[in-house]
Amino acid sequence: MLVRVLGSAAGGGFPQWNCACRNCADVRRGLSSLKPRSQSSLAISADGANWCLLNASPDLREQFAAHPPLAADPDAGLRNSPLKAVVLTNADVDHVAGLLNLREGQPFHLYASARVLSALAANPIFDVLREDLVRRVTLANGDVFEPDGCSGLAVELAAVAGKVALYLEKPDAGADFGSDEGDVVALKLLDTGTGRFACYIPGCADVDGRLRDWISGASVLLFDGTLYTDDEMIAAGLSQKTGRRMGHLSMSGADGSIAQLADVEAGRRIFIHINNSNPALRDDSPERHAVEAAGWEIAEDGMEIAF
Numbered sequence: 001m002l003v004r005v006l007g008s009a010a011g012g013g014f015p016q017w018n019c020a021c022r023n024c025a026d027v028r029r030g031l032s033s034l035k036p037r038s039q040s041s042l043a044i045s046a047d048g049a050n051w052c053l054l055n056a057s058p059d060l061r062e063q064f065a066a067h068p069p070l071a072a073d074p075d076a077g078l079r080n081s082p083l084k085a086v087v088l089t090n091a092d093v094d095h096v097a098g099l100l101n102l103r104e105g106q107p108f109h110l111y112a113s114a115r116v117l118s119a120l121a122a123n124p125i126f127d128v129l130r131e132d133l134v135r136r137v138t139l140a141n142g143d144v145f146e147p148d149g150c151s152g153l154a155v156e157l158a159a160v161a162g163k164v165a166l167y168l169e170k171p172d173a174g175a176d177f178g179s180d181e182g183d184v185v186a187l188k189l190l191d192t193g194t195g196r197f198a199c200y201i202p203g204c205a206d207v208d209g210r211l212r213d214w215i216s217g218a219s220v221l222l223f224d225g226t227l228y229t230d231d232e233m234i235a236a237g238l239s240q241k242t243g244r245r246m247g248h249l250s251m252s253g254a255d256g257s258i259a260q261l262a263d264v265e266a267g268r269r270i271f272i273h274i275n276n277s278n279p280a281l282r283d284d285s286p287e288r289h290a291v292e293a294a295g296w297e298i299a300e301d302g303m304e305i306a307f
Contacts, residue, residue, distance in 0.1 A: 001153070001191040001307050003044045003198060003220070006063035008299035009037035010226050010275040011094035013059060021236055024276050033283040037301050038063055039094045040202050040273040042222070043070060044189055046152025053086045054187060054200055056098030064101075066302065081106050084149025088112040090184045090203055091119040091165040096126075103128040109148040111137045113157070113182035119168060141181060146192070156188035158214055161206040163247030184247065188214070196307050198222065199266075202273040205247045207260040218266045219307035225271025225298065228252050228278050228287050236277050251280065251291060258294045267307070272299040 007013070014037040015024035027034040041057035051070060057063060064070045072080050085108055088095055099120075102108070110129070112120075117136055120126045139145070141159040162184025163169075186201040198220035204211075215221060226248035233239035233246075243250045250256045251271065261269070271291065274280070279287040280298055291298065 001044065001046055001189070001194075001196070001198070002048060003042055003189070003222075003305040003307070004067055004069075005272065005299050005301060005303040005305070006041040006043055006067060007038035007057045007059055008272050008274060008301050008303070009039055010273045011039060011092060012276060013037060013039045014274070014276045014281065016276045019238070019276055021238060021277055023279070023281055026282075033285075034281060035300055037274065037281075041095075041098065042200060042272075043067065044150075044153060045069075046150065046191065046193070049082060050084050050149050050151065051082050052147045052150045052153060052155075053083060054189075055089055055095040055202065056086055056102065057094060058097040060098030060101040063301075079105060081108075083108055085109045085111065085147035087147065087155060087187060088116050089187060089200070090162065091116045091168065092203070093165070093167065095202075096120065099126060099129060102134075103130075105130065105133060107133040109135045109137055111139055111145070111147065111155075113140070113159075113185055114138050115164075115180060115182035119165065139185075141185075144190075152192050154190040154192050156190065158186045158188065158211070160184050160186045160201060160204045160211060161208075161247075162203050163205065163245075186211070186214070188218075191307070198305070198307055200272075203247055204249050204257075205244055206249060207257065212261070212264050215261070216265045220268045220270065220305055221261070221264075221266040222270050222272045222299070223257055223261070224248055225251060225257075225274045225278070225280070227275055228280050230256075232275075232277050238277055251278075251296075252287070258291070258296065262294070268305065269296045270299050270303075270305070271296055274298065
């Protein structure tokens with residue numbers, strides 16, 4: 001099974017277009033310890049020919065252009081694509097806006113929870129994905145399915161702690177902002193031939209025993225790496241929101257993801273969906289050294305992972 005990291009950054013990418021924080025300023029001036037990153041999206045294939053997209057980044061057109069196996073085949077007619085299916089983990093802008101790049105009359109299956117598909121249905125701009133060509137398939141917690149056209153791959157869905165997309169927040173809904181099961185999900189990516197699997201969890205606000213058990217045994221874990229510390233955005237003067245308020249568990253701290261997942265059996269551990277404020281983006285930072293000492297990697301655009 002081959003996974004290609006098309007984009008590894010959180011919403012806004014790195015550098016973010018309107019941000020002059022230390023990281024964004026330094027990556028713009030070409031500092032060697034920092035690498036630009038586009039917004040989070042993965043592609044997975046069992047045969048290298050038919051691909052399933054995991055989240056549709058706003059940067060999708062450029063991401064496809066940078067990955068030749070996702071290009072149209074010049075010998076297969078004027079309109080064709082190796083993309084057969086798309087699976088969404090939430091309705092955040094950085095995970096659904098790229099669907100608009102997939103218009104132009106191309107058939108594929110679109111899989112997501114009822115909560116996410118209802119958000120798409122409520123916005124008529126997504127009707128550019130023609131109903132007669134793009135089949136929308138509703139998934140429930142615990143579902144296991146084989147994405148259409150992606151032989152050898154099975155996907156299992158699990159609801160995780162998180163938050164409804166920012167544009168769907170209801171100010172009068174209380175502390176959960178109207179969030180419900182299905183707003184954020186994790187994906188288990190199973191090789192049906194070998195039984196090996198990877199877990200993709202780009203958004204997660206908490207880790208409980210159920211999730212630890214669900215992850216256990218993964219050959220690869222791709223986990224939410226948005227922030228290094230919970231108050232990172234506040235300390236940098238970029239926001240008044242904590243990571244948990246945004247639906248993201250921080251990497252560090254006694255209750256951070258490194259600590260909470262330390263005793264979980266997993267092979268490669270890779271942080272993905274990394275915010276521009278995160279000091280672990282810097283190759284030479286103490287935070288990067290701490291992440292790597294704990295056995296984790298920081299995802300980069302173009303990273304290839306086989307399991």
